Amino acid sequence: MSSTPLRQFALQGAAVILVLSLAWPYYGWAGGSMPWQQTSLLIGAVALALATITRQAWWWRLIHALFMPLVWLTWTLNIDPGWFLLAFILLLLVYRGALSGQVPLYLSNRETVAALDELIGKEESQRFLDLGAGIGSTLIPLADRWPDRQFTGAENAPLTWLIGRILGVGRPNLHWLWEDLWQMPLGEHDLVYAFLSPVPMPKLWEKARAEMKPGSLFVSNSFPVPGVTPECIVEVACSPPRPLYCYRI
Template identity: 65%
Template sequence: MSPPLRQLALQFAAVVAVLSLAWPYYGIRGEALPWAGVVLAIGAAAFLLAALTRQPWWWQTMHALFAPLAWAVAQLQIDPGWFLAAAILLLLVYRGALSGQVPLYLSNRETADALAELLPAHPGLRVVDLGAGLGSVLRPLAAARPDAHFVGVENAPLTWLAGRLLCLGRRNCELRWGSLWQTPLADCDVVYAFLSPVPMAALWEKAKAEMKPGSLFISNSFPVPTVEPNAIVEVGDGRATRLYCYRR
């Protein structure tokens, strides 16, 4: 079961456990369900299940708060259309988090500077950023290396649109809407990725199969499991960013 489904199942189990006791109990007594107490009990049951199944602390916290907060917000009687609009907006920006457990967070300027140092010097260099976000890496690199060509691939529609607008006017920088898994890597000299631990093993298989010998695969923060990098660059920024470099 995928991690989001597992968490949903856990929350659902807590709801079923509490309601299956509370409904008959209050039904037999002929009393209305005291929803405030019931949602607190659901939060406690979900927390217990999350702790027993050894979920990370942040999942435990979310499970404890989810039902009480959902109930509290329902009391505000906000038009459901707003929730639909917010969900659509989040999907347009964070599609990657839902489809591949890769959320949007941006490389900083120090990382772009460190990457510029790592790029081979020869003209006509082709660099691709898999999951390019707003082009935070591509834009400074394109400015620093007018002799090279930079392509970003992004699958979240609104993120892609914003990145594309920000890249306008840069002749050597292109942001494409699409999936990184469908992006051919054969003609790339450098492939950059800042994703999450989840896709790294599969992505390395793709890089190995498609990238040409001598080309460079750089992953920001997330190493390829069980593969020794050729170099690790410490960026020296506030986030202690590390760039894991693999030579094909």
């Protein structure tokens, strides 16, 4: 079963329907009120079972198991609905990529930036592209390190884009774009870097193969392209390990 958000909603919904279709008639005929705490726990257990049967990743199983119990717990706190709206807006501003493409916000650490710095020098890359550039934690120090080379960042979450745009001011070799990574053309760049998630890697690799120039380099932080052997793997000295998987076009 695919792990797209729509299918995950369907799985959780199936667990809710299954449990309520049995619980509501039972308590209705018995004339008792629904024990929502126990019902939410049962829904979580059924959702966990369905996620396990459909071979979802472990984090999806955890989400399915805890989702409905946490909904019940939140309901008991009597929180003003306005706070939920505010939290939703803030999450959308920062984690829009997770909603639209299952790409959460990851920030590259200093060790990774140093490894990319060495790779740029080794490859003599003149045009570097960061897909899902976040707040510029990768691009800004690299643009400072190589003022004679061009660096481009594509980011589609409004708040992180704005932070990166502000932090990157004053660097003429840094181009900061509010752009969806799937709409970003790759052909002008000789090194394309991505720190995304396992989900989009097969599709992104097909995009890279179709658009990038022969001899250019596609680099994925932490998440390899399934079924494709990288030209090399750069081991980054950090914890947790963040290897760079390098694929020659």
